[in-house]
Amino acid sequence: MHRLVCIHCGAEYPADEVIYHCRRCSHLLAVQYDLDSITIAPGVWERRPISVWRYRELLPVSSAPVTLWEGGTPLYHLKQLGEEIGVRALYAKHEGMNPTGSFKDRGMTVGVSMALQLGMKSVACASTGNTSASLAAYAAKAGIPAVVLLPAGNVALGKVAQALMHGARVISIRNNFDKALELVHELCLSQGIYFLNSVNPYRLEGQKTIGFEVIDQLGGEVPDRMVLPVGNAGNISAVHKGLRELETMGRIDRLPMMTGIQAEGSRPVVDAIQRGLPEVIPEPSPETVATAIRIGAPVNAEKALTAIRATGGTAEFVTDDEILAMQRDLARKEGIGVEPASAASVAGVKKLVGEGMIDRDERIVCVVTGHLLKDPETVVRQCEAPAEIDADLQSLLSALQ
Numbered sequence: 001m002h003r004l005v006c007i008h009c010g011a012e013y014p015a016d017e018v019i020y021h022c023r024r025c026s027h028l029l030a031v032q033y034d035l036d037s038i039t040i041a042p043g044v045w046e047r048r049p050i051s052v053w054r055y056r057e058l059l060p061v062s063s064a065p066v067t068l069w070e071g072g073t074p075l076y077h078l079k080q081l082g083e084e085i086g087v088r089a090l091y092a093k094h095e096g097m098n099p100t101g102s103f104k105d106r107g108m109t110v111g112v113s114m115a116l117q118l119g120m121k122s123v124a125c126a127s128t129g130n131t132s133a134s135l136a137a138y139a140a141k142a143g144i145p146a147v148v149l150l151p152a153g154n155v156a157l158g159k160v161a162q163a164l165m166h167g168a169r170v171i172s173i174r175n176n177f178d179k180a181l182e183l184v185h186e187l188c189l190s191q192g193i194y195f196l197n198s199v200n201p202y203r204l205e206g207q208k209t210i211g212f213e214v215i216d217q218l219g220g221e222v223p224d225r226m227v228l229p230v231g232n233a234g235n236i237s238a239v240h241k242g243l244r245e246l247e248t249m250g251r252i253d254r255l256p257m258m259t260g261i262q263a264e265g266s267r268p269v270v271d272a273i274q275r276g277l278p279e280v281i282p283e284p285s286p287e288t289v290a291t292a293i294r295i296g297a298p299v300n301a302e303k304a305l306t307a308i309r310a311t312g313g314t315a316e317f318v319t320d321d322e323i324l325a326m327q328r329d330l331a332r333k334e335g336i337g338v339e340p341a342s343a344a345s346v347a348g349v350k351k352l353v354g355e356g357m358i359d360r361d362e363r364i365v366c367v368v369t370g371h372l373l374k375d376p377e378t379v380v381r382q383c384e385a386p387a388e389i390d391a392d393l394q395s396l397l398s399a400l401q
């Protein structure tokens, strides 16, 4: 059994109420389980295939889920890069290996399942791209309509292609993501559409399974640090929440230091952490090549600041050049293809090690959140175009000189 609880004032709401903010104080809600009454016999999780649904006792869905087989993503040991950066136990959890190519699928399998469970007939989100691609696919699987609002001109090509091909109503807003999010929120409340941005506490339940899988993939060991790119700050909050549940249940005995990385031009969470502010100050005009995290007013900031502070973690920003350099390093030195926002996590580790903020003996897991193919235009802009030659050996050999 579970209920919704306000993270600020503790007000409780029944699990089947469609509500996104506390009616008393308007802060965010979180899903709360009676962890004492949940027993998972030893070996039960391990015997199931590794995926979001391995952990169904700690998920809110009671009927057959809407699933495309999400999760179960690889955890790679970054041998080469780790050596260069000076951290031997450096890992990347490649969330680009999900059905639509990002971690959002973990949230959407749960979120869209909950939409059906709650009797909702349609779904919507605002998105910097990945959320819309994922929602479109899961709504298609569920057989319900989806509306997605995108910031015009600032969504990577692959993500728009996915949202369109999966049949969502795709609308571009002549403004940024933060404004699109406000607008879709109003749309959902006024039209009775299920709101599937990360203010929806059920969506984050799916995303928390990233942390569960990491623990399982490390043979039950807790990494010293988990590093995530931060946009709306939902994912870092979700992973922290899930690991706290494992700790409460006695399955792990400590938490990793939760560490958030933002882009230089879009870094309200980093500023709040570094200046010790009680809450974030929104950035009115966020800018970065990593359009996925081009977000100035992260809606989950309150949860994320708690996650970082309560675990002794930190937050840091990286420049667009550092992001793109790490995207190339991951691709060329490790064979791991990610989109720019994802590379921010590893770039952040490199910077924090250089600053002496990270101990080289730590075991560190970076979450790389989305696939290389999401943003082909940013790839083409960085790489030399293929040489085009006549079809004869002589031309080939001279091109290869």
Ligand code: AN7
Binding pocket: 102, 126, 127, 128, 129, 130, 131, 132, 198, 229, 230, 231, 232, 233, 234, 235, 236, 292, 293, 339, 341, 342, 369, 370
């Ligand atoms: C690749 O799709 O916000 O801090 O609308 O696509 O949980 O927001 C995407 C976010 C990191 C940041 N990496 O996660 C959206 C959207 C990638 C992303 C993030 C996003 P949050």
